[in-house]
Amino acid sequence: MRLSTFSLVAFSALVSANSVTPPTHYGVLLFQAFQALDVFGPLDVLNLHSGTQKNLTLSLLSRNLSPVSTVPVMMNTTFGQSLQPTHTLSSPPPDLEVLIVPGGIGTRAPDLGAEVDFIRTIFPSLRYLISICTGNVLVARAGLLDGKKATGNKKSWSWLTQQGNKTHWVAKARWVVSSEKIWSTSGVSAGVDGFLNFMETVYGEEVARNLEIGLEWSRVTDPNADEFADIWQVEDVLPVE
Amino acid sequence: MRLSTFSLVAFSALVSANSVTPPTHYGVLLFQAFQALDVFGPLDVLNLHSGTQKNLTLSLLSRNLSPVSTVPVMMNTTFGQSLQPTHTLSSPPPDLEVLIVPGGIGTRAPDLGAEVDFIRTIFPSLRYLISICTGNVLVARAGLLDGKKATGNKKSWSWLTQQGNKTHWVAKARWVVSSEKIWSTSGVSAGVDGFLNFMETVYGEEVARNLEIGLEWSRVTDPNADEFADIWQVEDVLPVE
Numbered sequence: 001m002r003l004s005t006f007s008l009v010a011f012s013a014l015v016s017a018n019s020v021t022p023p024t025h026y027g028v029l030l031f032q033a034f035q036a037l038d039v040f041g042p043l044d045v046l047n048l049h050s051g052t053q054k055n056l057t058l059s060l061l062s063r064n065l066s067p068v069s070t071v072p073v074m075m076n077t078t079f080g081q082s083l084q085p086t087h088t089l090s091s092p093p094p095d096l097e098v099l100i101v102p103g104g105i106g107t108r109a110p111d112l113g114a115e116v117d118f119i120r121t122i123f124p125s126l127r128y129l130i131s132i133c134t135g136n137v138l139v140a141r142a143g144l145l146d147g148k149k150a151t152g153n154k155k156s157w158s159w160l161t162q163q164g165n166k167t168h169w170v171a172k173a174r175w176v177v178s179s180e181k182i183w184s185t186s187g188v189s190a191g192v193d194g195f196l197n198f199m200e201t202v203y204g205e206e207v208a209r210n211l212e213i214g215l216e217w218s219r220v221t222d223p224n225a226d227e228f229a230d231i232w233q234v235e236d237v238l239p240v241e
Numbered sequence: 242m243r244l245s246t247f248s249l250v251a252f253s254a255l256v257s258a259n260s261v262t263p264p265t266h267y268g269v270l271l272f273q274a275f276q277a278l279d280v281f282g283p284l285d286v287l288n289l290h291s292g293t294q295k296n297l298t299l300s301l302l303s304r305n306l307s308p309v310s311t312v313p314v315m316m317n318t319t320f321g322q323s324l325q326p327t328h329t330l331s332s333p334p335p336d337l338e339v340l341i342v343p344g345g346i347g348t349r350a351p352d353l354g355a356e357v358d359f360i361r362t363i364f365p366s367l368r369y370l371i372s373i374c375t376g377n378v379l380v381a382r383a384g385l386l387d388g389k390k391a392t393g394n395k396k397s398w399s400w401l402t403q404q405g406n407k408t409h410w411v412a413k414a415r416w417v418v419s420s421e422k423i424w425s426t427s428g429v430s431a432g433v434d435g436f437l438n439f440m441e442t443v444y445g446e447e448v449a450r451n452l453e454i455g456l457e458w459s460r461v462t463d464p465n466a467d468e469f470a471d472i473w474q475v476e477d478v479l480p481v482e
Contacts (some may be wrong), residue, residue: 029345036288037456040281043322044429047277047311050320058320067325070288078298079291081284082325084308155455188285214396215278216428216469220459228457 022125022203023097027059029138030068030085032114033106039083041192042100045199048214050206059093060085063114072105092237099126100195103133103153103187116141130183130198132191139184140164147239148178153187154232156225161237169237172229174220177201186226193220262400264338264368268300270379271309271326272356274347279373280324282433283341286440290448290453300334301326304355313346330359340367340381341436344374344394344428357382371439372425373432380425381405388480389419393471402478410478413470415461418442426468434461 026046028039043058052058062068062085073079087093101119120142123129131139136152137160139145146166151173153160161169170176175185175194185194196219200208212219220226267287269280272461284299291297291415302399303326304307312321328334343359361383364370372380377393378401387407392414402410411417416426416435437460441449453460461467 002457036281037285040277040285040322044276044278044281047321050318051313051316054318056318056320058322060322072292075292077291077295077297080288080299081281083303084323084325127455154457187455189259189456189458213472214428215295215430216395217430218459218461218468228454231454 004168015204022053024055024075025057025059025093025095025097026100027061027087027092027096027098028100028102029115029135030060030062030102031104031106031112032069032109033072033074033104034068034070034102035104035133035188036070036081037188038102038104038135038191039100041189042130042132042195044215045195045211049199049203059065059087059096061087061092061118063089070104074157075105077165089114092118092122096122097126098128098130099123100114100130101132101135101139102191103135103137107134107137108159112138112141119144127181128198128202129182130191130195131178131182132194133185133187134160136160137163139182140167141168144182145178145184149176150178150182150184151186152184154226154228154234155187157232157234165240168223168239171234171236172226174226175223175225177223186228190220190226190228192217197221197223246453263294265294265296266298266300266334266336267341267354268302268328268334268337269338269341269343270356270359270376271303271343272345272347272353273310273350274313274315274345275309275311275343276345276374276429277322278309278378278429279343279345279432280341282373282430283373283436285456286433286436286452288457289442289452299339300328302328302330302333302359304330311345313369316346330355331361333363337363338356339369339371341362341371342373342376342380343432344378345377348375348378349400353379353382360385368422369439369443370423371432371436372419372420372423373435374426374428375401377401377425378404380423381408385423386419386425389416389423391419391423391425392427393419393425395467395475396428398473398475406481409480412477413467414464415467416464418464427469431461431467431469433458438462438464
């Protein structure tokens with residue numbers, strides 16, 4: 001990789017600034033039939049991190065305050081788990097810094113306007129957005145991936161890439177840093193690798209390494225090492241001019 | 242590996258029998274300060290599997306029906322998530338087939354007698370027990386790993402292995418099949434690799450492979466490929482004679 005002098009300086013300044021003021025307030029967007037591991041992978045990284053950084057706060061955001069279930073009711077199954085939201089989308093906490101958007105079958109629901117509007121509206125006040133799996137569909141619909149590179153779930157590639165035609169969808173990627181504010185990851189488990197890359201960028205290499213070891217996570221550290229792109233035989237989808 | 246004719250026949254019979262009657266009723270033991278990924282790793286494997294095997298049932302078992310939190314209150318942090326139990330330990334569902342026992346800081350609590358008693362009491366009626374991370378401490382205290390090989394969290398190795406002195410604790414193991422009923426896994430993320438091995442044994446190779454690919458899980462398929470044993474420089478602990 002070739003880095004210009006300017007970008008190296010800018011990168012150093014970014015890391016330095018982030019080291020001084022790491023984010024403390026994380027949020028997760030929840031909706032019916034979210035993918036459990038998309039949420040609990042990154043959250044368990046944070047659970048472990050909260051043992052050393054004591055001032056972390058978590059907000060769980062949903063349309064209303066009813067428990068939100070992973071169960072894909074449209075698939076005629078009742079097996080799943082539920083999470084209790086802490087805030088509604090219309091009354092989010094004012095100081096949210098990082099928003100995690102999971103994927104799941106629920107991203108195929110016909111009416112996700114409230115979730116997409118929430119992402120679009122809150123984005124300017126966020127410091128970071130972590131978009132996982134088919135959660136990238138919601139972020140793309142919010143227009144936040146326009147003109148950017150991103151990735152997503154490989155099994156759902158053909159559908160997913162049709163949901164945002166102003167994005168360069170990168171097929172062979174475990175995750176993509178779409179901008180200095182947005183991490184876009186491939187499917188489910190890739191969320192943890194992408195999130196650990198985010199943690200490394202924000203908190204430094206040692207913190208990320210300790211979290212990886214603590215969780216005994218066999219981490220993929222090369223963003224382009226994506227065996228699932230080969231398995232699903234997917235290819236890059238370029239933005240429509 | 243050398244297999245005698247007898248063991249090959251016995252193995253084929255076992256696989257055949259399991260193919261005919263795969264388990265449908267899974268349970269998870271919950272306690273204060275359980276490790277989220279120990280639970281949601283295997284459960285998200287099952288969430289995905291429930292899309293094809295529609296008759297899966299999940300029970301979440303705890304001392305009482307209050308929400309159970311991952312928060313390690315003893316560590317002066319409030320960051321975490323909660324799950325709502327479906328059953329108490331004193332009134333478990335009568336037809337539970339598979340019990341998943343997670344680890345977490347909560348396994349260090351002074352009074353876990355109710356959980357250990359529950360594991361010991363329900364075990365004879367179970368078909369399978371999946372013991373993850375420091376959850377192996379609870380299973381060892383219940384006497385179920387006496388005279389068997391097992392493994393567990395590598396960061397907590399010296400403490401963990403002192404909790405069951407009739408067990409051969411295997412250091413370099415992502416998971417150990419302790420008996421035809423018990424899978425014992427290493428820390429946190431290793432639970433998914435061990436659980437996928439369980440799924441492969443019970444449902445067959447194709448099912449496990451589809452789950453692995455569906456979750457984009459970079460699976461460790463060799464039970465002895467454990468980089469974390471080297472990182473923590475742990476060694477086998479033999480049973481006290």
